[in-house]
Amino acid sequence: MPLRIDVVTLFPEMFVGPFDASILRRARDEGRLDLRVHQLRQWARGRHQVVDDYPYGGGPGMVLMAEPICRAVEAVRGPTAVVVVLAASAPLFRQEHARAWAQASQLVLVCGHYEGIDERAIEVLGAQRVSIGDYVLTGGELAAMVVIDAVARLVPGVLGAEASSIEESYSAGVLEYPQYTRPVEFRGRRVPEVLVGGSHAAIAAWRRRAALARTLAWRPDLLDDPAWEECARLGLLPVRAPDG
Ligand SMILES: C[S@@+](CC[C@H](N)C(=O)[O-])C[C@H]1O[C@@H](n2cnc3c(N)ncnc32)[C@H](O)[C@@H]1O
Structure with a gap:
């Protein structure tokens, strides 16, 4: 239907x-x-x-x-x-x-x-x-x-193979990581090396960190408690000076 x-x-x-x-x-x-x-x-x-x-x-x-x-x-x-x-x-x-x-x-x-x-x-x-x-x-x-x-676009079958709604912004409580396509260098700016390195685990880790970093900067209201803890573990939170 x-x-x-x-x-x-x-x-x-x-x-x-x-x-x-x-x-x-x-x-x-x-x-x-x-x-x-x-x-x-x-x-x-x-x-x-x-x-x-x-x-x-x-x-x-x-x-x-x-x-x-x-x-x-x-x-x-x-x-x-x-x-x-x-x-x-x-x-x-x-x-x-x-x-x-x-x-x-x-x-x-x-x-x-x-x-x-x-x-x-x-x-x-x-x-x-x-x-x-x-x-x-x-x-x-x-x-x-x-x-x-x-x-x-979320109705089953509407998005064909060329697009996905699974990993995008807001789907997992964070904004999507930055995207890049060819060429590998554009006006002196290179694609982050990890993305051309071929390690799926390293790419996933880089994307997660980048997604958390931009969510923290632009939309911290989207982060839940576990995401805040993850930001802290990844060293993304500003370090507070000790009291006194
Ligand atoms: C000029 S607006 C009415 C604004 C209203 N007097 C107020 O101050 O809340 C006319 C119509 O535009 C639509 N509209 C305006 N801003 C909107 C928004 N941010 N989101 C959704 N609909 C909006 C609504 O259907 C609204 O009835």
Whole structure:
């Protein structure tokens, strides 16, 4: 069964292109991914298909109304669908989400716009919400594309032999080690000798140390206790001056 992904958006045309190339195009062609993009206005009432209104309590901008959002999601969701609202004010989207949602039968993504979505729609739908980062986008469409890409590549069979999701960043609580390809020397910089030496054990040890070192420098929040201890054993932690 393919993973079915339904997107509810005011701008379906934005999704033309990003999923028509490369690995995701192939996944769709091979029937591993069933991507359907829906215009929210289909579920608006009235001749003018209005989907937004002023915020209660005042303030700038408009808010997407609960009713068209709920009607849209209720029309497309199956009994086991995971429903996700893209929002700036939400927990961060992480690789664990991608892994879990890649196992689902259906993912329904709701893109906000303007000042966001009436809170009651999210409550009524029992939706999860995620943010793709600590910044504000104009709409949820680009965020939905990020989520779709991250999820789809973890669906079994989507990544062919040319790519792997097993050793990459976030899969083992550390960032991935640096990668190199030919030539062995580029503008005076040589590939680390160990990588051309042919010892699998030495390469694995070098990669682990390099992965820990960059995680420590850039994302220490990802390291668990055993990884901190490993950093200490490998001499990666700054040495503290003795007290007194
Ligand atoms: C202009 S934003 C609304 C921002 C909202 N007023 C706030 O301050 O939290 C409009 C829509 O873009 C999407 N969006 C903006 N930033 C996002 C982010 N970091 N992650 C996911 N979606 C985001 C959401 O769907 C949101 O409803």
